[in-house]
Amino acid sequence: MSKVPTTVITGFLGAGKTTLIRHLLQNAKGRRLALIINEFGDVGVDGELVKGCNDEACPEDDIVELANGCICCTVADDFLPTMQKLLDRPNPPEHIIIETSGLALPKPLVKAFQWPDIRTRATVDGVIALIDADAVAAGRFAADEVALAAARAADPNLDHDSPLEELFEEQLICADMVVLNKTDLVDAATLATVEAQVKAETRPGVAIIHSAQGAIDPAALLGLSAAAEDDLDARPSHIDGMEEHDHDDFDSFILSGGDVADVDALVTGLNATIAAHDILRVKGMVSVAGKPSRLVVQAVGPRIQHYFDRAWKAEEARRTQLVVIGQKGLDRAAIEGALKPVIG
Numbered sequence: 001m002s003k004v005p006t007t008v009i010t011g012f013l014g015a016g017k018t019t020l021i022r023h024l025l026q027n028a029k030g031r032r033l034a035l036i037i038n039e040f041g042d043v044g045v046d047g048e049l050v051k052g053c054n055d056e057a058c059p060e061d062d063i064v065e066l067a068n069g070c071i072c073c074t075v076a077d078d079f080l081p082t083m084q085k086l087l088d089r090p091n092p093p094e095h096i097i098i099e100t101s102g103l104a105l106p107k108p109l110v111k112a113f114q115w116p117d118i119r120t121r122a123t124v125d126g127v128i129a130l131i132d133a134d135a136v137a138a139g140r141f142a143a144d145e146v147a148l149a150a151a152r153a154a155d156p157n158l159d160h161d162s163p164l165e166e167l168f169e170e171q172l173i174c175a176d177m178v179v180l181n182k183t184d185l186v187d188a189a190t191l192a193t194v195e196a197q198v199k200a201e202t203r204p205g206v207a208i209i210h211s212a213q214g215a216i217d218p219a220a221l222l223g224l225s226a227a228a229e230d231d232l233d234a235r236p237s238h239i240d241g242m243e244e245h246d247h248d249d250f251d252s253f254i255l256s257g258g259d260v261a262d263v264d265a266l267v268t269g270l271n272a273t274i275a276a277h278d279i280l281r282v283k284g285m286v287s288v289a290g291k292p293s294r295l296v297v298q299a300v301g302p303r304i305q306h307y308f309d310r311a312w313k314a315e316e317a318r319r320t321q322l323v324v325i326g327q328k329g330l331d332r333a334a335i336e337g338a339l340k341p342v343i344g
């Protein structure tokens with residue numbers, strides 16, 4: 001029996017994973033895909049954005065959302081049963097795509113493919129790491145030498161640099177292919193610098209390709225035949241040998257509201273609040289007063305995007321829900337206080 005190839009899409013918060021997957025679905029060319037989507041916050045925003053994207057390639061029933069936590073920490077409870085259910089189907093998918101949360105470590109997930117019941121039926125075709133070229137160029141993943149020296153002085157046993165730098169390294173060292181995304185936001189010289197920085201963190205021979213809006217021919221992404229689960233020793237991780245790990249370097253919460261009266265005021269308020277609190281990611285759906293469609297709001301660091309994606313369905317409760325993610329110590333009360341006047 002041939003194994004179902006599975007592609008793991010990793011990459012930091014907002015690197016463009018969901019955007020790339022939407023492109024993949026829209027260009028599936030008759031392949032039957034299943035998607036497992038994992039999110040850190042407990043509102044399934046990414047699932048909402050891919051549902052209905054291409055029902056022929058991937059109907060809603062073949063999209064499984066694992067929200068509320070990182071897939072690397074819930075492998076036994078959530079991921080394995082989900083895979084088993086997909087593989088037990090009378091007509092299993094031809095290819096499975098897994099979008100990890102932006103904070104997930106890919107290695108524990110790849111390791112799960114060594115589980116006997118999975119190993120005989122599925123294989124990791126490839127781990128694809130997405131990189132936000134603009135965020136790397138802005139220094140978001142670079143070590144903050146001053147902060148690091150202070151942290152090391154307080155804790156001489158500190159085994160890693162900043163949490164962001166650590167994730168950047170973990171996701172790249174595990175990759176079989178790297179996609180340098182958001183090339184539209186940087187010039188050629190900057191891109192070359194970012195590429196050199198990325199290359200220094202990848203294993204020898206790993207291809208680095210460029211993209212804008214994740215627009216890559218699926219033929220380049222799928223079919224790498226890496227069998228990554230057989231090759232784990234070549235993918236070192238700082239948690240090797242550890243039984244458990246957690247993500248307590250990061251905080252997240254949901255901002256809830258009703259109808260937003262003024263979208264411009266919302267964007268202005270978000271801009272100021274993101275800068276004031278160094279928020280990493282905001283995403284969700286907004287109910288705008290008097291509008292039949294829901295507004296998608298996406299913020300990656302200082303860049304905010306918003307657009308109406310589809311009409312609210314009759315059975316849906318119209319409401320505003322935004323997931324906010326930042327490093328540990330996020331001042332929830334202050335952020336809620338600042339945004340309350342604009343989120344209804």
Ligand SMILES: Nc1nc2c(ncn2[C@@H]2O[C@H](COP(=O)(O)OP(=O)(O)OP(=O)(O)O)[C@@H](O)[C@H]2O)c(=O)[nH]1
Nearest residue numbers: 012013014015016017018019102182212213298305
């Ligand atoms: N300018 C630009 N924006 C992009 C590109 N790719 C994605 N984006 C935008 O970046 C934001 C985040 O994209 P997503 O695809 O949701 O990123 P993600 O990696 O799935 O995010 P998380 O699941 O929260 O980690 C959205 O506003 C996208 O429209 C790109 O190539 N260029």
